[in-house]
Amino acid sequence: MKTFLSLIFVVLLISLVYSHVELAGITQAKYNGMMINFFYDQNGYDDAKEACEAEFANSHVCVDSEVGIIAQTDSLFIVPFGNGVRFIDMALGYEPNTGLPVNDCRGWTSNQTDYYSTCLIHRVGGPILPSFCDCQRPLSFICCYDLNDDE
Numbered sequence: 001m002k003t004f005l006s007l008i009f010v011v012l013l014i015s016l017v018y019s020h021v022e023l024a025g026i027t028q029a030k031y032n033g034m035m036i037n038f039f040y041d042q043n044g045y046d047d048a049k050e051a052c053e054a055e056f057a058n059s060h061v062c063v064d065s066e067v068g069i070i071a072q073t074d075s076l077f078i079v080p081f082g083n084g085v086r087f088i089d090m091a092l093g094y095e096p097n098t099g100l101p102v103n104d105c106r107g108w109t110s111n112q113t114d115y116y117s118t119c120l121i122h123r124v125g126g127p128i129l130p131s132f133c134d135c136q137r138p139l140s141f142i143c144c145y146d147l148n149d150d151e
Contacts, residue, residue: 020146020147020148021062021066021069021070021144021145021146021147022070022144022145022147023062023070023142023143023144023145024052024056024059024143024144024145025055025056025059025143026140026141026142026143027051027052027054027055027140027141027143028055028140029051029054029055029140030138030139030140031048031051031138031139031140031141032105032111032135032136032137032138032139033104033105033106033108033109033110033111033112033115033117033135033136034105034108034109034110034111034135035047035048035051035105035108035109036108036109037111038051039051042109044104044105044106044107044108044109045104045107045108047108048061048104048108048141049061051141052141052143052144055143056143056145058145059143059144059145060143060144060146061141061142061143061144062141062142062143062144063144064118064130066144067120067130067142070144095116095132100114100115100116101114101115101116102115102116102117102118102132103115103116103117104117104118105117105135106135110135111135111136112134112135112136113134113135113136114134115134115135116132116133116134116135117132117133117135118130118131118132118133119131119132119133119139120142121133
């Protein structure tokens with residue numbers, strides 16, 4: 001029982017931390033997983049953030065948990081999503097069908113098909129679903145504002 005209550009507390013704490021998230025938008029530009037070819041700092045995560053900031057000042061690439069919160073408020077669905085696929089950030093593991101690593105395209109430094117990132121796929125006439133996308137495929141980023149950020 002104590003473990004269960006601790007888990008509930010952690011979930012509530014995480015919800016409070018991420019509850020001040022707002023969808024900034026979806027980049028018009030499309031990128032493959034090798035972000036260091038686009039912004040040239042050799043830090044793929046920083047370059048992915050720069051991709052969002054180039055179109056939405058003071059934004060960042062949405063992480064999985066932020067997309068989940070946004071989806072619960074339906075704000076993701078009022079943005080013209082179109083038919084297609086978008087990158088989201090921060091998932092580690094293995095793609096279930098191939099066993100290849102899901103690691104944000106090796107920290108946004110690889111455009112090889114043997115690495116994956118998480119993405120959202122909008123099925124024509126259907127829902128928006130989380131999935132895995134190989135890093136060679138050019139995709140837009142889903143960008144978020146952190147309303148807790150005082151910068």
